[in-house]
Amino acid sequence: MEKDQSYRPRFHIQPPQGWLNDPNGSVWYRDRYHIFFQYSPDSPLGSGRKCWGHYTSPDLVHFTFEGISIYPDHPLDQNGVYSGTAWVTDQGLELYYTGNVKHPGNYDYINEGRGHNVLRVKTEDGYHLSEKEVLLENKDYPGDLSCHVRDPKIFEEDGWIHMLLGARSRDSHGGLLLMKSKDRDHWEIEREFFPDDFGFMLECPDYFTIDGQKVVAFCPQGVDTDDWHYQNIYNSGYLFLSQEISAASDETLRKEINTRDFREWDYGFDFYAPQTFETPDGRRILIGWAGVPDVPYGNGPSIEEGWQHTMTLPRELSLRNGRLYSLPVRELEEARSRKLSWDKEHERLDSTCLDIVVSADAAGKSLHLQINEDLTFTVDGKSKMASLTFLNDTGAGRSSRKAKLEASEGFRNARILIDRCMIEIFLNDGELAFTSRYYPADKTGLSLSIEEPYAVECYEVGDTITIS
Ligand code: FRU
Numbered sequence: 001m002e003k004d005q006s007y008r009p010r011f012h013i014q015p016p017q018g019w020l021n022d023p024n025g026s027v028w029y030r031d032r033y034h035i036f037f038q039y040s041p042d043s044p045l046g047s048g049r050k051c052w053g054h055y056t057s058p059d060l061v062h063f064t065f066e067g068i069s070i071y072p073d074h075p076l077d078q079n080g081v082y083s084g085t086a087w088v089t090d091q092g093l094e095l096y097y098t099g100n101v102k103h104p105g106n107y108d109y110i111n112e113g114r115g116h117n118v119l120r121v122k123t124e125d126g127y128h129l130s131e132k133e134v135l136l137e138n139k140d141y142p143g144d145l146s147c148h149v150r151d152p153k154i155f156e157e158d159g160w161i162h163m164l165l166g167a168r169s170r171d172s173h174g175g176l177l178l179m180k181s182k183d184r185d186h187w188e189i190e191r192e193f194f195p196d197d198f199g200f201m202l203e204c205p206d207y208f209t210i211d212g213q214k215v216v217a218f219c220p221q222g223v224d225t226d227d228w229h230y231q232n233i234y235n236s237g238y239l240f241l242s243q244e245i246s247a248a249s250d251e252t253l254r255k256e257i258n259t260r261d262f263r264e265w266d267y268g269f270d271f272y273a274p275q276t277f278e279t280p281d282g283r284r285i286l287i288g289w290a291g292v293p294d295v296p297y298g299n300g301p302s303i304e305e306g307w308q309h310t311m312t313l314p315r316e317l318s319l320r321n322g323r324l325y326s327l328p329v330r331e332l333e334e335a336r337s338r339k340l341s342w343d344k345e346h347e348r349l350d351s352t353c354l355d356i357v358v359s360a361d362a363a364g365k366s367l368h369l370q371i372n373e374d375l376t377f378t379v380d381g382k383s384k385m386a387s388l389t390f391l392n393d394t395g396a397g398r399s400s401r402k403a404k405l406e407a408s409e410g411f412r413n414a415r416i417l418i419d420r421c422m423i424e425i426f427l428n429d430g431e432l433a434f435t436s437r438y439y440p441a442d443k444t445g446l447s448l449s450i451e452e453p454y455a456v457e458c459y460e461v462g463d464t465i466t467i468s
């Protein structure tokens with residue numbers, strides 16, 4: 001008998017079965033978006049083969065699952081086709097990724113026993129791939145690095161093609177490795193950089209320019225929680241650079257890449273390993289994995305349905321008030337299928353796939369919003385702290401997360417996207433975001449209460465994911 005699938009989201013990218021983690025190689029190529037992702041089809045716990053799954057989309061709203069794109073079938077990726085990136089050339093699309101190898105034996109798998117290689121496949125149509133080419137192996141990286149060197153991001157700067165990789169040094173400091181090439185076949189070491197205090201490993205680096213501002217992004221592992229910063233076991237965020245990363249001195253990088261200025265993309269329980277890409281009309285889009293590795297909370301109810309994890313909605317980035325704001329892509333409004341009425345006396349909405357907009361008048365400063373007996377989302381007008389708190393076990397071990405509205409006076413608006421077991425909250429036009437999974441008992445609707453007399457618009461969102 002088909003397992004119950006009632007927690008499956010209707011408008012978020014998800015694995016047809018098994019496990020999903022990082023988005024990979026997201027790109028607009030020949031009339032559509034391609035979103036690849038870390039996919040373990042064999043188990044919702046993530047064991048078994050680690051492949052690249054593949055979705056396409058004409059508009060960043062409707063997504064079609066295209067099957068498995070890359071299997072771990074090469075000696076240098078036999079234990080996983082790990083994260084990577086896409087690069088468009090005049091000849092076609094190139095996909096670069098980390099081939100993971102675990103040598104059998106009694107190794108620590110940090111300084112010994114593991115291979116992290118860079119492989120590439122090419123494709124003209126986005127679907128049919130060339131033979132795999134091995135571009136780099138551990139012996140090609142600087143000798144002070146451990147075996148953990150992964151997640152290539154390709155970009156062009158200063159007449160070179162550069163590859164940015166996340167790394168762990170042999171003495172367990174997180175760092176970045178830059179390689180460079182003229183022809184993308186032969187790569188040389190350009191520079192390594194180890195910022196202070198960013199823990200033992202940096203994963204999934206990214207580098208891009210938005211409105212002339214250079215941005216470097218990565219996921220540090222091993223940074224201690226500091227009040228509302230670094231609340232999850234591993235975190236992801238970005239920093240502004242005043243110069244091109246390939247040209248900046250070590251001193252400049254050391255000044256600018258520091259734990260104080262690092263801004264997290266999202267302050268919820270479930271956000272990690274995002275990547276950005278550009279739309280044909282020049283917007284910078286961020287998609288993250290709505291999950292984090294090694295967390296003490298879980299997704300038991302979705303595992304029972306045979307799948308685990310989703311992607312976040314694609315988010316449009318904009319540079320404002322010295323930081324990056326993020327909001328669901330504007331195209332998502334097309335997926336609103338029905339307007340629902342809500343008022344303070346009749347709080348129930350008869351759907352759990354919702355797009356809710358709460359707006360304050362100019363005087364609005366605080367917010368107290370509650371969904372069922374499950375969770376509250378509040379903003380304190382005085383301290384400007386926003387908090388997401390689970391009140392019962394629908395959070396499957398998730399407790400409370402908070403962040404400060406540093407760029408605004410208090411609460412102005414919130415956009416809340418709920419998709420069965422997924423909630424994404426965007427505060428003040430995207431100054432802060434909170435993404436979390438949760439498993440409400442009532443699957444037919446929810447009760448939304450808001451203490452203040454703010455304007456509330458509610459829409460149901462329709463199905464946008466096709467898995468045939
Ligand atoms: C981040 C990550 C990457 C790695 C991939 C493996 O979540 O650990 O560093 O390439 O997942 O699935």
